Amino acid sequence: MLTKRIIPCLDIKDGRTVKGTNFVQLRDAGDPVELALRYCEEGADELVFLDITATTENRKTLAKLVREIATHINIPFTVGGGINTIDDVSILLENGADKISINTSAVKRPALIDELAKNFGSQCVVVAIDARLIHHQWMVVTHGGRNSTMLFTRDWAKEVTARGAGEILLTSMEHDGTKGGFAIELTKEIANSVSVPVIASGGAGNMEHFADVFKKANADAALAASIFHFKEIAIPDLKKYLADNKIPVRL
Amino acid sequence: MNVVIIKYNAGNIQSVLFALERIGIQATVTDDADLIKNADKVIFPGVGEASTAMKYLKDRKLDELILSLTQPVLGICLGMQLLCKHSEENNTDCIGIFENVKVRKFNPAETHVKVPQIGWNTVYDLKSVLFSNITENSYCYFVHGYYAEASTDTIATTEYIKRYSSALQKNNFYGVQFHPEKSAVVGEQLLKNFLAL
Numbered sequence: 001m002l003t004k005r006i007i008p009c010l011d012i013k014d015g016r017t018v019k020g021t022n023f024v025q026l027r028d029a030g031d032p033v034e035l036a037l038r039y040c041e042e043g044a045d046e047l048v049f050l051d052i053t054a055t056t057e058n059r060k061t062l063a064k065l066v067r068e069i070a071t072h073i074n075i076p077f078t079v080g081g082g083i084n085t086i087d088d089v090s091i092l093l094e095n096g097a098d099k100i101s102i103n104t105s106a107v108k109r110p111a112l113i114d115e116l117a118k119n120f121g122s123q124c125v126v127v128a129i130d131a132r133l134i135h136h137q138w139m140v141v142t143h144g145g146r147n148s149t150m151l152f153t154r155d156w157a158k159e160v161t162a163r164g165a166g167e168i169l170l171t172s173m174e175h176d177g178t179k180g181g182f183a184i185e186l187t188k189e190i191a192n193s194v195s196v197p198v199i200a201s202g203g204a205g206n207m208e209h210f211a212d213v214f215k216k217a218n219a220d221a222a223l224a225a226s227i228f229h230f231k232e233i234a235i236p237d238l239k240k241y242l243a244d245n246k247i248p249v250r251l
Numbered sequence: 252m253n254v255v256i257i258k259y260n261a262g263n264i265q266s267v268l269f270a271l272e273r274i275g276i277q278a279t280v281t282d283d284a285d286l287i288k289n290a291d292k293v294i295f296p297g298v299g300e301a302s303t304a305m306k307y308l309k310d311r312k313l314d315e316l317i318l319s320l321t322q323p324v325l326g327i328c329l330g331m332q333l334l335c336k337h338s339e340e341n342n343t344d345c346i347g348i349f350e351n352v353k354v355r356k357f358n359p360a361e362t363h364v365k366v367p368q369i370g371w372n373t374v375y376d377l378k379s380v381l382f383s384n385i386t387e388n389s390y391c392y393f394v395h396g397y398y399a400e401a402s403t404d405t406i407a408t409t410e411y412i413k414r415y416s417s418a419l420q421k422n423n424f425y426g427v428q429f430h431p432e433k434s435a436v437v438g439e440q441l442l443k444n445f446l447a448l
Contacts, residue, residue, distance in 0.1 A: 002364075002372045002411055003390065040435070045371055070269050076392060076433045096265045098433065121299055123367060123394045167369060197365045220365060250371040250390040 003248045004214045005045035005221035006235060008228040010035060012051045015061055033068050040073050042235040045250055051081030063095050070096020078126050086119055101169060103128040104142040107149055117164025127165040132173040138186050145173040154193055161194045171201040179205025187217035199223050207241040214247050254278040255290035260307045261299035261329055270432035274439055284316050292446055293320055297329030302341035314346050323448040324424050331426030340397050348424045352402045357412050367396035368411045379406040379420050383444045389437045391429035
């Protein structure tokens, strides 16, 4: 039986892992390769690395880090942050990334999704969607939540799927960093309206939140950062809890 | 040991190289016929689209070369599908080692499950030395929208929408639908088993 995936996310700044609340107030959380290895050993199903300060001069540093990660870990991983072109993706895949994630650049130029899917296959194209409640509507936001768009989240999710996204990484900016639980209604709406897997992100605070997002929202995977980095939840404990609650997980 | 990875226009070769490095093997990536023929072990990886990949292989006569190999050959994901008779992906005639096996598309309309299948699923009914020291119902990492039918060549079975072949074997040819290079310790054990053949 296909299992639900637990995905720790490592936000990268200048080669270190950081995590803040609502994408600001950064705190240092350690060496990414060391953390990645720890998560592999603990039973993480995949990893996501987001370069949150992606700039041109940082690209080489990121490629080097990706290579370092790929040589050490034996599970799939996704790299995101500042990807705008086919060349950006080529470099990351050549250095061993399994998938790449695009967000703002896809909103700016949706044809990028088609181009990446055609060149590298949908299986490696993750489209990250950040959503915020604006006048009671879930709207797509970009630039780490700073800019709003005219896109309704559900319409955008359908469009990215039609263009060839292989997975959707859905983050509720209302929930991110709050530890109050995932956005259940939003995740459920998106997961049930697209044909590709949906990774729920934002708001994980305890083990029950994970069970809820799998059972109530039909998410295919759940992503979290700080609760794993600061060892508030250990992955083996979380998986045991989910298994006890009849949710299929890889043990 | 001389291990060769067949170079063609399909992805994830780098991941296979790194996985082999982690178990102490330095492999060569090549499309040179002599190097491939003389290798002790040949790995035929792949993530991509069937008709584009087959065209590339045919243009370089790599399809005939693969068919003539006598040493252990391991097809991974698309590599395994290309060793079958035919794929529904753009109606493609494949190399045909597994001559009774057709590759079909998962039909999401049949259920509410997602296609492609992405993630960790179990393998069972393990029937080959390729799975030595791997227990029944071990988890492997899959990413695919097409599947090989169950057949007499099936050496591992997985369920997603239906029962299908997650591994095939005929003579010196082995194929796995999942990605051993990304399947943690289970995948490493499988690669070790293949190299020990």
